[in-house]
Amino acid sequence: MIEVKALQKRFKLTKEHQQKGKSKDVREHDGYFHSVKNVSFSCAQGEVLGLLGPSGAGKTTTLRMLSTALKPDSGQITINGQDIIKKPLIGRRSIGFLSGSTGLYGRLSARENVEYFAKLHGLKGRELKSRCDALFEKLDMTEFLDKRAEHLSTGMKQKTNIARAVVHQPDVVVLDEPTTGLDIMTTQTVINFIRELKSNGTPVIFSTHHLDEVALLCDRICVIDKGVSCFDDSVAQFKAQGKSDELNQAFMNLLQGAAHV
Amino acid sequence: MFEVFKKELLELVRDRKTLFFVLALPMLIFPVIMGLVAFLGSQAALKAEQKVHTYYIVNEQNSEQFAERVFYHKSFKKYDGKHQFLSIEDLKQAVQSGAIDVGIYLEADPTQTIEQGEQASWQVVFNDAQSINFIYDRLKSIANELSDSLREQALVALGVDKSKQAAMLQPILVSKVDTADKRENIGEKLGAFIPYLLIPLVLMGASYPAIDLGAGEKERGTLETLLLTPVTRTQLVLGKFLTVLLSSLACATVTVLSMAIWVSVAISFVELDTIKSAFSSVTGVDFMLIFALLVPIAAIFSSLVLAISIYARTFKEAQNYMAPLSMGVFLPIVISLMPNMVLNAKTALIPVTNVALAIKEIVKGTVDYGLLSMIVLTSIGLAALLLAFCVRWFSKETVLFR
Ligand SMILES: Nc1ncnc2c1ncn2[C@@H]1O[C@H](COP(=O)(O)OP(=O)(O)OP(=O)(O)O)[C@@H](O)[C@H]1O
Ligand SMILES: [Mg+2]
Numbered sequence: 001m002i003e004v005k006a007l008q009k010r011f012k013l014t015k016e017h018q019q020k021g022k023s024k025d026v027r028e029h030d031g032y033f034h035s036v037k038n039v040s041f042s043c044a045q046g047e048v049l050g051l052l053g054p055s056g057a058g059k060t061t062t063l064r065m066l067s068t069a070l071k072p073d074s075g076q077i078t079i080n081g082q083d084i085i086k087k088p089l090i091g092r093r094s095i096g097f098l099s100g101s102t103g104l105y106g107r108l109s110a111r112e113n114v115e116y117f118a119k120l121h122g123l124k125g126r127e128l129k130s131r132c133d134a135l136f137e138k139l140d141m142t143e144f145l146d147k148r149a150e151h152l153s154t155g156m157k158q159k160t161n162i163a164r165a166v167v168h169q170p171d172v173v174v175l176d177e178p179t180t181g182l183d184i185m186t187t188q189t190v191i192n193f194i195r196e197l198k199s200n201g202t203p204v205i206f207s208t209h210h211l212d213e214v215a216l217l218c219d220r221i222c223v224i225d226k227g228v229s230c231f232d233d234s235v236a237q238f239k240a241q242g243k244s245d246e247l248n249q250a251f252m253n254l255l256q257g258a259a260h261v
Numbered sequence: 262m263f264e265v266f267k268k269e270l271l272e273l274v275r276d277r278k279t280l281f282f283v284l285a286l287p288m289l290i291f292p293v294i295m296g297l298v299a300f301l302g303s304q305a306a307l308k309a310e311q312k313v314h315t316y317y318i319v320n321e322q323n324s325e326q327f328a329e330r331v332f333y334h335k336s337f338k339k340y341d342g343k344h345q346f347l348s349i350e351d352l353k354q355a356v357q358s359g360a361i362d363v364g365i366y367l368e369a370d371p372t373q374t375i376e377q378g379e380q381a382s383w384q385v386v387f388n389d390a391q392s393i394n395f396i397y398d399r400l401k402s403i404a405n406e407l408s409d410s411l412r413e414q415a416l417v418a419l420g421v422d423k424s425k426q427a428a429m430l431q432p433i434l435v436s437k438v439d440t441a442d443k444r445e446n447i448g449e450k451l452g453a454f455i456p457y458l459l460i461p462l463v464l465m466g467a468s469y470p471a472i473d474l475g476a477g478e479k480e481r482g483t484l485e486t487l488l489l490t491p492v493t494r495t496q497l498v499l500g501k502f503l504t505v506l507l508s509s510l511a512c513a514t515v516t517v518l519s520m521a522i523w524v525s526v527a528i529s530f531v532e533l534d535t536i537k538s539a540f541s542s543v544t545g546v547d548f549m550l551i552f553a554l555l556v557p558i559a560a561i562f563s564s565l566v567l568a569i570s571i572y573a574r575t576f577k578e579a580q581n582y583m584a585p586l587s588m589g590v591f592l593p594i595v596i597s598l599m600p601n602m603v604l605n606a607k608t609a610l611i612p613v614t615n616v617a618l619a620i621k622e623i624v625k626g627t628v629d630y631g632l633l634s635m636i637v638l639t640s641i642g643l644a645a646l647l648l649a650f651c652v653r654w655f656s657k658e659t660v661l662f663r
Contacts (some may be wrong), residue, residue: 012659069488071657092491103482106266117640119264120490148275162485 001065002043002172003202007075009036009061023111035061037227039075043172043203043220048194050093050214051207052251059207060099063176063225066205067097079172093121096170098161100177106150107254110141110160113149114167120166137243139193155186162193171199178211191216211247225255265492265500269474273504279469284510287462287516291514299527313338314362314396317346317355321416323367323381329464330403331365336395352386363396371407371440375415403604444510448625455551455624456594456617460475463555464590466560467505467581469471474501475570476579484661494656498567505567517552535659550633557640564647571654576663593617609635612643 027034036058043049063241064070066077068088077084077091082092099246104113105257111170114135118128126194136142139159144152160176166173179187194217197204208214214235222240225232231238231254241257242250273279321328325572331337340361345350364386371381373514383404387396416426439446478484487497566583574578590613597617602608604618615636622628654660 064485067485067489069485070662089491095489097489098487099485100480101482102486105268105272105483106481107272112268116264116268117486117490120492121486122491135320213455241392 001045001080003076003078004062004066004154005040005076007036007039007062007065007077008034008073009065010034010059010073024156027165028215032106034227035067035073036224037225039222039224039229041220041222041229041232045203046201048198048204048217049207049220050207050213050218051222051224052209052211053207054255056248060176062173063097063099063207066174067095068092069097093139093168094164094171096164096168096173098134098173098175098178100180102159102161104149104152104157104164106124107148107246109146109148110163111136111145113160114163117133117164118167123168131162131167131169135167138196139163139189148197150192154182155189158182158186159189162185162190166197173202173204175204175216177207177209179208180255181212186219211251225253230254262492262496262500262503265497266503267602268450269501269504269576272473273470273508274299276470276473279473279508282514283466284515286465288519290458290462290516291519295527299477307557309395315360316365317352318363318365318367319346319352320367323370323406324372327367327403327407330406331400334399334403336399337363347383349386352384356386356388363400365400371411378584381384384539385430399546418481422543444625445625445627446542447468448627449621452621452631453598453617453625455520456620457591459513459520459555459620460517460558460594460613460617461587461590463509463513463559464562464566467509467559468566468587469503471501471563471566472506472573472576472579472583474504476573477570477663479573480575488661492504495652498648498655499650502563502567502651503644505563506560509563510556514553517548517555521548541575547623547626550628551620554623554633554636555561557637557644558613560644561640561647564644564651568647568651570652572660572663573649580631597621604629604632606632610639616640 013031013033015026016025027037029080039058039062041048047074051059051062061070065072068084071088072085075085079094084094089107096157104110105109105116108116111132115128116134118132118133123131136145139162141156141159141163144156147156149157152160175190178190178194180192191213194204196207198217204217218235220234221231231241233241238246238254239245239250244250244253294514299457313335314337316331316337318328318331324656332339340362344355344502346355346364349364349366351550352366354362355361366384366386367381368383369379369381374381385397385400389397398423413423416429421429478487490493566586569582569586570579573582593611593613594617596602596611597614601613602618604615609615609632619628619633619636
């Protein structure tokens with residue numbers, strides 16, 4: 001169970017940016033860019049939450065706060081009742097994070113990459129070995145384990161990344177555009193992986209621009225627009241409130257509705 | 262922390278490019294420099310020595326003796342062209358056009374001028390811009406011989422006995438007794454040159470891996486995941502710092518070792534007795550001392566380049582920052598070469614400069630151990646400060662997510 005309440009994050013604007021003055025975003029004032037102004041959502045055990053929103057809405061910023069890489073200015077994030085803003089170390093143990101831009105160490109093999117992160121999470125000896133081997137088996141990685149990461153195909157890399165993200169058996173998995181730029185086969189690997197997590201009862205939060213994935217996987221949807229979460233409910237409610245059975249249309253209607261208010 | 266260190270090291274070892282710059286370059290740089298200097302130097306000297314110069318003498322009749330001696334000198338060959346040169350202007354043009362290498366204008370006959378109590382002044386026209394040139398020296402020594410014998414004859418004619426001439430010509434003979442031994446003399450020059458080579462190499466040994474460890478992680482997107490592990494930022498920075506330090510020290514060790522080896526090789530070949538005796542007194546202990554001084558320098562550089570690398574967004578950006586740094590590192594070394602710069606309680610506090618000065622003292626064999634430990638302490642202090650700064654930077658969002 002993960003709950004996010006009224007998250008806020010602003011970035012200081014650079015001097016050059018302030019002086020330019022043009023292309024003013026509504027979120028730009030007082031020398032700060034208010035990337036995330038008010039985001040709340042929750043995701044229960046065994047649920048998959050899709051995070052939608054136009055480019056620059058603040059999805060990545062929100063997910064980075066979940067992953068404790070960024071510290072929110074205000075708001076609350078709790079995982080199974082634990083406040084992870086106050087205790088980031090607990091947050092780091094209980095979250096598995098993967099984004100489209102996260103990479104691997106090119107000169108290490110796939111196995112070494114995964115094992116390195118396992119070790120950093122405090123795994124040792126036989127436990128580390130068995131945990132990694134089970135993951136490699138499950139993700140069908142055994143053929144390329146000892147190849148250097150820089151020589152792997154995109155699909156192999158993504159599998160390695162997935163293994164790396166969940167090697168410490170996190171309570172919540174956070175994925176930032178996990179399928180962007182991937183081919184059909186690899187996308188399927190990611191989708192299967194999310195399904196697997198779901199059947200294990202692990203909550204998954206992922207941001208995406210592909211609504212077909214949302215239809216396929218999600219129980220809940222959260223829409224972020226200009227740093228504010230304007231919708232957070234079930235998929236059925238999403239269609240009802242968006243006045244359309246097509247997710248695309250519903251999404252457009254919802255955003256327009258939000259803009260008119 | 263240890264895991265981070267182990268992994269970074271593994272990655273470093275698998276990186277050929279970095280390995281080359283850290284290990285192979287310092288290993289090769291000494292033999293290459295020495296070989297090049299020795300080869301070019303000997304070649305140039307040999308050529309200049311063996312070259313036969315074409316000469317032309319105006320007014321040969323003023324000193325048949327001189328003309329004859331030049332004629333039979335193995336390095337001079339008489340001009341055999343058709344032209345006649347009469348004045349200094351003519352000679353200048355002839356040298357410029359390449360018709361002759363040297364022109365000699367004998368303005369007067371010394372056997373006559375000496376009787377009138379006047380000097381005979383002769384002119385040697387040649388191009389002195391070439392770096393190694395024996396023309397003038399050779400002609401002058403021929404003229405000096407003539408001059409000496411003329412003087413001797415003149416003095417004898419005046420009734421001064423040959424045996425008393427020396428005392429008469431130079432009643433006081435001043436000679437110097439130098440308290441600086443040979444090592445100190447040569448060490449002053451050589452010891453100034455060594456930091457030039459060593460300190461930038463130590464910096465290089467640090468900066469290559471550092472770029473990869475900081476900016477490289479950002480660019481490849483591994484930093485974000487690294488930050489999500491329950492390893493504290495201090496541990497991460499320390500692990501990375503140790504890797505950079507090790508690489509930098511490896512670079513320094515290889516450099517000092519290769520210097521020691523190649524210097525001894527060169528000494529056994531070269532017949533330069535002064536350098537030989539000077540260097541034979543530089544012991545293993547001295548090399549150890551130099552190395553001990555390089556350790557804190559390496560620590561300073563390591564934390565410095567790591568901080569830069571953490572700040573930079575990309576490989577390219579990091580490299581752009583390193584370039585002025587590798588130029589800037591020469592500044593404190595140049596300062597150490599300024600006149601009147603000696604190692605004392607004050608200069609021992611200037612980072613990098615102090616080490617450059619100390620290395621010079623070590624090579625000279627006049628080192629003060631108290632100052633040495635002061636240098637080590639202040640350098641370690643500075644390194645620790647920089648490292649603390651690194652950790653701070655590594656915890657700042659504005660630096661990590663620029
Ligand atoms: N470190 C930062 N410093 C300054 N501004 C930032 C920083 N990170 C993000 N922003 C700004 O915050 C806004 C939201 O960015 P974010 O990456 O969260 O968007 P997003 O919803 O993930 O967009 P996309 O769908 O394109 O990935 C953007 O306008 C971006 O310029
Ligand atoms: Mg994004």
